[in-house]
Amino acid sequence: MAAPNILPAHLSLGAAGGKFAIRVGDDNWIPRWARGVVLTFKVDRPTFPSDPAYYVATSALIEAARKYNELELGVRLKYVDSGPAVFKMIYRRNDLETKDYLEHAFFPGADLEERVLVIFSKAFKGPYIGAMVNIFYHALGHIFGLRHEFAHEDPHDQQFLSVLFGAENTESFMNYFENWREAVVTEQDARELKDFYALGADFYEDLLLVDVNPEGQWM
Numbered sequence: 583m584a585a586p587n588i589l590p591a592h593l594s595l596g597a598a599g600g601k602f603a604i605r606v607g608d609d610n611w612i613p614r615w616a617r618g619v620v621l622t623f624k625v626d627r628p629t630f631p632s633d634p635a636y637y638v639a640t641s642a643l644i645e646a647a648r649k650y651n652e653l654e655l656g657v658r659l660k661y662v663d664s665g666p667a668v669f670k671m672i673y674r675r676n677d678l679e680t681k682d683y684l685e686h687a688f689f690p691g692a693d694l695e696e697r698v699l700v701i702f703s704k705a706f707k708g709p710y711i712g713a714m715v716n717i718f719y720h721a722l723g724h725i726f727g728l729r730h731e732f733a734h735e736d737p738h739d740q741q742f743l744s745v746l747f748g749a750e751n752t753e754s755f756m757n758y759f760e761n762w763r764e765a766v767v768t769e770q771d772a773r774e775l776k777d778f779y780a781l782g783a784d785f786y787e788d789l790l791l792v793d794v795n796p797e798g799q800w801m
């Protein structure tokens with residue numbers, strides 16, 4: 583099932599502070615990966631400008647994935663060197679339209695061509711490169727279905743319905759940060775993400791909860 587009106591998830595610098603918690607949902611349903619899904623991912627090496635850039639990003643993404651797997655959500659991330667993968671990471675230079683982006687992710691249920699995690703050249707610059715694992719925590723949060731903590735307040739995010747799951751959390755890694763090293767999966771984030779994936783109901787606050795399997799793979 584393809585998610586309608588997928589909101590492009592992106593990061594920009596210091597765009598918000600404020601209050602919030604885990605928010606899910608786009609349009610009028612909440613997409614979630616089905617229990618047992620293994621989200622295989624690979625890295626498109628030729629898109630990277632250098633070997634160091636490739637290694638830095640790949641190791642950071644694998645480290646961030648390891649953190650998610652420790653949560654035992656029932657949906658796992660698995661790095662593959664080559665062969666079929668549910669999503670792939672590519673490198674891209676920031677352009678005028680994406681000048682503030684550090685990464686660009688997708689949500690559960692995204693079609694194959696949307697299942698690309700972009701790491702932008704900006705993320706390799708001084709204040710960000712040391713926080714790349716943290717940036718990937720946030721990106722993977724979107725891939726697991728989380729919206730921004732400020733999704734209910736931000737004019738761009740407000741185009742798509744979001745709903746609070748759990749309690750508001752000013753410390754959530756689904757905020758934007760001046761210092762991205764502060765983007766850590768807090769105990770509350772971890773607990774609420776686990777609760778979200780353990781939710782047995784068909785609806786959450788009148789929104790249909792849809793468990794999706796990834797269709798097609800990057801070969």
Ligand SMILES: [Zn+2]
Nearest residue numbers: 591592593720
């Ligand atoms: Zn984001």
